[in-house]
Every structure is written in C-alpha cells, then in structure tokens.
Amino acid sequence: MALPLILPICLILLFLALYMLYQRLRFKLPPGPRPWPIVGNLYDIKPVRFRCFAEWAQAYGPVISVWFGSRLNVIVSNSELAKEVLKENDQQLADRHRSRSAAKFSRDGQDLIWADYGPHYVKVRKVCTLELFTPKRLESLRPIREDEVTAMVESIFKDCANPDNDGKSLLVKKYLGAVAFNNITRLAFGKRFVNSEGVMDEQGLEFKAIVANGLKLGASLAMAEHIPWLRWMFPLEEEAFAKHGARRDRLTRAIMEEHTQARQKSGGAKQHFVDALLTLQDKYDLSEDTIIGLLWDMITAGMDTTAISVEWAMAELVKNPRVQHKAQEELDRVIGFERVLTEANFSNLPYLQCVAKEALRLHPPTPLMLPHRANANVKIGGYDIPKGSNVHVNVWAVARDPTMWKNPLEFRPERFLEEDVDMKGHDFRLLPFGAGRRVCPGAQLGINLVTSMLGHLLHHFVWTPPEGIKPEEIDMSENPGLVTYMRTPLQAMATPRLPSHLYKRVAVDM
Ligand code: HEM
Ligand SMILES: *[C@@H]1O[C@H](CO)[C@@H](O)[C@H](O)[C@H]1NC(C)=O
Numbered sequence: 210m211a212l213p214l215i216l217p218i219c220l221i222l223l224f225l226a227l228y229m230l231y232q233r234l235r236f237k238l239p240p241g242p243r244p245w246p247i248v249g250n251l252y253d254i255k256p257v258r259f260r261c262f263a264e265w266a267q268a269y270g271p272v273i274s275v276w277f278g279s280r281l282n283v284i285v286s287n288s289e290l291a292k293e294v295l296k297e298n299d300q301q302l303a304d305r306h307r308s309r310s311a312a313k314f315s316r317d318g319q320d321l322i323w324a325d326y327g328p329h330y331v332k333v334r335k336v337c338t339l340e341l342f343t344p345k346r347l348e349s350l351r352p353i354r355e356d357e358v359t360a361m362v363e364s365i366f367k368d369c370a371n372p373d374n375d376g377k378s379l380l381v382k383k384y385l386g387a388v389a390f391n392n393i394t395r396l397a398f399g400k401r402f403v404n405s406e407g408v409m410d411e412q413g414l415e416f417k418a419i420v421a422n423g424l425k426l427g428a429s430l431a432m433a434e435h436i437p438w439l440r441w442m443f444p445l446e447e448e449a450f451a452k453h454g455a456r457r458d459r460l461t462r463a464i465m466e467e468h469t470q471a472r473q474k475s476g477g478a479k480q481h482f483v484d485a486l487l488t489l490q491d492k493y494d495l496s497e498d499t500i501i502g503l504l505w506d507m508i509t510a511g512m513d514t515t516a517i518s519v520e521w522a523m524a525e526l527v528k529n530p531r532v533q534h535k536a537q538e539e540l541d542r543v544i545g546f547e548r549v550l551t552e553a554n555f556s557n558l559p560y561l562q563c564v565a566k567e568a569l570r571l572h573p574p575t576p577l578m579l580p581h582r583a584n585a586n587v588k589i590g591g592y593d594i595p596k597g598s599n600v601h602v603n604v605w606a607v608a609r610d611p612t613m614w615k616n617p618l619e620f621r622p623e624r625f626l627e628e629d630v631d632m633k634g635h636d637f638r639l640l641p642f643g644a645g646r647r648v649c650p651g652a653q654l655g656i657n658l659v660t661s662m663l664g665h666l667l668h669h670f671v672w673t674p675p676e677g678i679k680p681e682e683i684d685m686s687e688n689p690g691l692v693t694y695m696r697t698p699l700q701a702m703a704t705p706r707l708p709s710h711l712y713k714r715v716a717v718d719m
C-alpha cells in the first residue's frame with residue numbers, strides 16, 4: 210500500500226542527512242556530541258537541558274553544537290562568549306526561533322517575545338521602553354503591587370493561625386503563584402479576577418483555563434516539533450491550536466472593550482497596560498493582533514518567572530538560616546516592628562537586594578534565556594555559526610563558572626556587598642535577564658516584585674523546614690522545561706514575627 214508514501218519519505222530522509230553532512234563539511238562548527246541521522250542529539254539530551262549542556266561543555270569546551278533533529282543549536286557557557294553573542298554579534302543573533310506552538314500563539318511573531326528582529330520588532334520594543342515600562346508608569350502602578358504583596362502576607366497569616374494547620378508546613382508556591390497571577394493580570398489588564406473572599410469570577414476561570422491549556426498544547430509536541438516531516442501525522446493539534454487562539458482572543462477583546470467603555474465614560478485613561486496600548490494604538494500603528502499579543506507576552510513572561518525566582522530564594526533562605534537572620538536583622542533595624550516595608554525602602558535595604566540577586570544568580574528562572582536565531586553567518590569563539598542556527602547562552606552555567614566566581618555554589622549574598630555586579634545586562638558574568646537588544650524589558654519590574662515579595666515574607670515570618678526535615682535535606686533539583694520550577698515544590702513552616710495588626714492587606718482600587 211505504502212510504496213508511494215515510502216518513496217518520498219526516503220527521499221526526504223536522504224535530503225536531511227545530506228543537508229546535515231553539508232553543513233558539517235562546509236562550516237567549521239563548534240564541537241559537540243556526535244549526532245545521529247535525522248534525530249541528531251535529541252535522544253542524548255537529558256531532560257534538565259541546561260545541566261546536560263553544562264556537562265557537555267565540560268567535555269567539549271565553552272561553545273558546543275547540539276542537533277535538535279536537523280537544526281543546529283549552539284550553546285555558549287562562559288561570560289566571554291556570552292559577550293560575543295549578546296554584544297559583539299547582537300544584531301546578527303537577534304532573531305527568534307519560534308517553536309510551533311510559539312509560532313501559533315504569536316501569529317508568527319506579531320507580538321514582541323517571538324518577533325524576529327526588524328521594523329515590527331523595533332516599533333513594538335519602543336512601545337515597551339518609551340510607554341509601558343517607564344519608571345513613571347511602574348511607579349504609578351506600585352500601589353497594585355503593594356496591595357497584592359500584602360494580600361499574600363494576610364493569606365499566609367490566616368493559614369498559619371488556622372488551628373487545622375497546626376504543625377503543618379505550607380506549600381510556598383501556592384501563595385507566590387497567586388500574587389504573580391493577580392499582580393501581573395492586574396498590571397496588564399487592570400482587573401482583579403478574584404473578589405475579597407478569594408473567589409474567582411467567570412473571566413478569571415476562563416483566563417486560568419486558557420493559560421493552562423496553552424502550557425499543555427506547548428508541551429504536547431516534542432517529537433513533531435523537531436522533525437518537521439512528521440507533522441502531517443498530527444492534524445488534530447492544528448485544530449486545537451486554532452481553538453485555543455480563538456478563545457484567547459475572545460476573552461482579550463471582551464476585556465479591551467470594557468476598558469474602552471470605561472474610558473469613554475470617565476474621559477481619562479488609566480495606567481494599566483491595556484489602557485496604555487489602546488490609547489497608543491494610532492500613534493504607533495499597532496494592529497489588534499499585536500495588542501493582544503503584547504498583553505499575553507506580559508502574562509507569560511512575567512508570571513512564572515517572578516514566582517519561580519521567589520520560590521528558589523525562599524528555599525535557599527530555609528536552607529541557610531544565617532542569611533535569613535541577617536536579612537531579618539536588617540529589616541528590623543530599618544523598618545522596625547511598627548510598619549510594613551514599601552518599595553521606597555529598598556534603597557535602605559542593601560542586604561535584602563543582595564539576597565534577591567544571589568537567588569537570581571544561582572537559580573535564573575530561564576537558564577538558557579530564550580532561543581536567539583542567527584540571521585546571518587557569524588563567528589563565535591572562532592567557530593562558524595551558519596545563518597538559521599539557534600544560539601543559546603547558558604546563563605545558569607555562566608553564573609556558576611568557578612573561574613569567575615569564588616565558591617560559586619555557595620549561597621552567599623555578601624559577595625555582592627564586596628563587589629557590586631550589575632544583573633541587568635551590563636556585566637556578562639550575571640545575566641538572569643539576558644543582555645543587548647533582546648534584554649528583558651520587564652527586568653526592573655521583575656526585580657521590584659521579587660525583592661518586595663522576599664522582603665515581606667522575611668519581615669513578617671520566620672521560615673523553617675517542615676517538622677522532621679533538616680535544612681540540608683531540602684531538594685534543590687530542577688524540573689525540566691523552558692522555565693525552571695523546583696522539582697519538589699518548597700514546603701516550609703511560617704511563624705509570624707510582627708504585631709498582628711500589620712498582617713492586613715493594604716487594598717487599593719485601581
Ligand atoms: C525575575 C523575573 C524575570 C526574569 C528573570 C526574566 C528574564 C528574561 C529573559 C532571560 C528574557 C530573554 C532575553 C533574551 O532572549 O535575550 C526575557 C524576555 C522578556 N521578558 Fe522577562 N524576565 C522576568 C520578568 C519579566 C516581567 C515581569 C515581564 C513583563 C511583565 C517580562 C517581559 C519580558 C518580555 C516581553 C520579553 C521578550 C523581550 C524580547 O524578546 O525582546 N519579564 N525575560
Ligand atoms: C520607608 O518608606 C516610607 C514611605 O513608603 C517612608 O515614609 C519611610 O521613611 C521609609 N523608611 C526608610 C527607613 O526608608
């Protein structure tokens with residue numbers, strides 16, 4: 210039966226094998242593990258990719274080739290090469306590789322995160338830096354962040370005080386995820402989908418379902434993703450993608466419509482991203498697809514990254530009581546026992562800032578950043594990187610490089626008091642937000658959120674391991690994925706340490 214089918218498949222296979230061979234002969238590619246025909250190194254890569262790539266870098270050197278199917282991926286693992294990628298060759302390496310799901314969700318890069326470098330990208334990035342992430346707007350949205358962080362404190366306090374929870378530890382992630390969800394959706398959409406009793410409304414449920422469904426769709430493709438000629442076998446997925454997109458657009462349009470009506474009624478625009486984008490639509494010539502894409506970029510890029518960073522930081526603080534006490538001493542000295550901290554106090558809390566930085570050094574939430582793609586042939590570390598290859602910087606490995614860092618595996622925030630190291634893309638030893646043209650536009654917002662959540666958690670509570678667990682027994686291994694959760698979500702005991710009237714949410718209505 211299948212003869213007419215087998216022949217073209219064989220031809221395609223042959224073509225792919227020859228193509229890989231051609232690239233390997235024509236170019237001086239970085240060294241790496243030996244690829245298999247068709248699948249390349251896909252079956253050699255261990256699930257926690259950045260650890261696997263760091264091991265290979267030990268064996269083959271700081272720049273390696275890894276084949277995902279027939280596509281070349283280059284991973285660099287030291288600060289010198291990170292600089293070559295993100296500074297010297299920044300412009301040639303500023304395109305994005307879009308996985309199939311990313312391509313679908315972003316309508317082939319009509320948003321920011323998944324857009325290739327070009328006029329559209331430059332325009333949208335300008336909207337971000339000149340309009341959305343300005344210090345002024347971030348400052349005006351600060352009450353929302355403080356509302357959400359104090360709501361988190363209140364909800365932990367209630368759970369601690371509940372006699373049913375006596376002697377039980379808390380699942381830390383639950384609280385962090387809620388803040389992140391509410392905070393970011395509120396900054397972006399200007400909506401709180403949860404009422405004061407913690408009950409989520411219909412739009413909120415729809416919203417959550419869309420986020421969860423997106424993750425599921427994104428994860429379902431691993432095989433067909435890298436071996437394009439297999440895709441015809443999965444027609445159902447195409448339909449699922451289309452449905453998902455339509456559902457997302459419907460919800461977003463409804464929210465946008467609410468804002469437009471509110472604006473017409475009140476005559477003034479609010480500070481939320483959705484209002485900003487709608488009022489700037491004409492000035493920057495933004496399509497509706499782009500506005501929807503941008504709003505969802507903020508949700509996907511901002512939500513998990515901040516919650517994950519705080520969870521890792523809390524795990525380190527439970528493991529290192531010395532650091533926790535020192536941070537609490539600073540909070541007591543600067544803020545005292547009669548007030549709660551605000552973002553205005555950060556500048557007087559240098560040690561707290563170092564704790565956040567040290568956590569982002571050891572546990573960057575996107576250890577391989579996002580995949581950059583070469584739009585021209587370039588040279589990195591003396592090797593050829595052909596146009597169309599993907600380039601990753603293993604920022605996790607760079608920040609643990611023993612030739613750059615003293616005792617790199619030790620959680621010691623003091624290192625940043627001794628030597629101030631920038632983490633927003635100016636110092637290539639520490640790149641949790643990337644660097645160059647594609648650097649994270651939400652870096653300052655992310656740092657504020659992480660520092661604020663950590664500060665409140667430490668000022669209000671003492672954190673200890675669950676009963677019967679020693680600090681050194683906490684599992685610090687990572688879950689596989691583009692963003693790196695803890696494999697075993699952190700469980701910890703929280704003991705209040707301030708007068709009880711300070712555990713009230715500071716609600717704002719905006
Ligand atoms: C601790 C928190 C965060 C970390 C560690 C982080 C890290 C990163 C990294 C590594 C990249 C990729 C850079 C590259 O490809 O070179 C990125 C991109 C991005 N981030 Fe963040 N991020 C955080 C929070 C946020 C927040 C709160 C927002 C917005 C609400 C945000 C919005 C974005 C966007 C839109 C991009 C795409 C930029 C582009 O492609 O040009 N991020 N982030
Ligand atoms: C903390 O910030 C508040 C304003 O939010 C300010 O009144 C107070 O003086 C600050 N305290 C310190 C020590 O910075």
Ligand SMILES: CC(=O)N[C@H]1CO[C@H](CO)[C@@H](O)[C@@H]1O
Binds near residue numbers: 358362391407
């Ligand atoms: C629901 C809401 O708008 N605010 C939440 C912010 O995050 C904390 C974290 O637990 C929740 O308790 C709040 O309800």
